[in-house]
Structures are given as structure tokens and as C-alpha cells.
Amino acid sequence: LAKTTQPISMDSYEGQEVNITCSHNNIATNDYITWYQQFPSQGPRFIIQGYKTKVTNEVASLFIPADRKSSTLSLPRVSLSDTAVYYCLVGPGYNFNKFYFGSGTKLNVKP
């Protein structure tokens, strides 16, 4: 199981772009990278998933370099409502997914 490392916390201001990086040095060939968002006293919700290069959806972009040993979640023009914990999950590309969540990154968006 690939271990992930994220910053414990980050601060930003409204309107800024926020980039949260996750390290996963022992990612396996078949592993995917998935990011979830969790607000206080709520369950996490899926944000974005990717395997390599860049993936973009209506809320975020995910950048994955060629070696896939890290990934960066990019949130454009954050607002106060983006204050949450963001989790990076890696794997599995085969077998059953048990969805292992680490400690995540607490993003605090200030006015």
C-alpha cells in the first residue's frame, strides 16, 4: 500500500489559487490518485481522480508528473467555503479498494 505524505495545514486568501501537494514515492504501476474533501462533521466527498498528466473538472485540477511519485491538487480562486480538509489517496488499480485515508491537509481560507 502506497504511503502518502501531505502538509498538515495551509493558509490562503479568498480569490487565490491553492496548490496542495501529496508525495507517494512507492506508488504502484496500477495505482490511481484520488482526492477527497471533508467539511467539519461531514463525510468526505470525491473531488478528482487521475493516473498521469493532468485532469481537470469543474472544481479542481490534478497534476501528476511523469514519475507519478507526487501529485498536486489545484483549486482555482478559492472562497471561504473551500475551507476543509483535503485527503490524497493512492491505489489500488487492482483488487478491492479499502480507501485508506491519511491525516489530510487542513486548508484555511481567509477573507
Place this chain on the structure above:
Amino acid sequence: DGGITQSPKYLFRKEGQNVTLSCEQNLNHDAMYWYRQDPGQGLRLIYYSQIVNDFQKGDIAEGYSVSREKKESFPLTVTSAQKNPTAFYLCASSTGQVNTEAFFGQGTRLTVV
């Protein structure tokens, strides 16, 4: 609307009592999961079920029990053997296929006094 329903949202129990947390999904998902979250921490896997009538221990199963008699339901019992049961409990489901997302309920906050 499809989704996962956990009940109740808040639960108080006296020490030494067993308590059962409800989790129901209408997403037709094969897989279901229970997680525990302590303040400022990530989620830890308690039990999971890949298919009805089958379930497996996660990383912190001691003091907990589950059943999966119906595809839609995956109740979690917190027994008196659980040393520190006060926590936020989250239930999730997925199709069980690789690279699919997990859908979470709103959680149950259990306080044992």
C-alpha cells in the same frame, strides 16, 4: 435521491452499554465500509464488506461488530469492549470495482459518558 443515510446524527450512551449505528444505502452498491474519526485525525477503517453476507476486519476492529444481511444495510455495533468509543463514525459505500469513488454518509457522533 440516492445516497447513504446514517442514523442517528448524535448518540449518547452510558459506559458499558452496547450501541448500534445504522447505515443504509440505496445506491445498489456491493461494498460498504465503516470508519472512525477522532478529532483532528484522518479516517481509520473499522470493518468493510465486499458483498452481502460477507465482511472483513479493518485496521481497528477490536470492540466492534457488524452484519451484512442485506445489500442496503451495514449496521455497526460498538460493544462495551471498545476502550474509547467516543468518536465520529462514518459509513461509506462503493461499487467495489477498482478506481471508483467512495460515497459517505453524514456520520454519527457517538459520545459515551
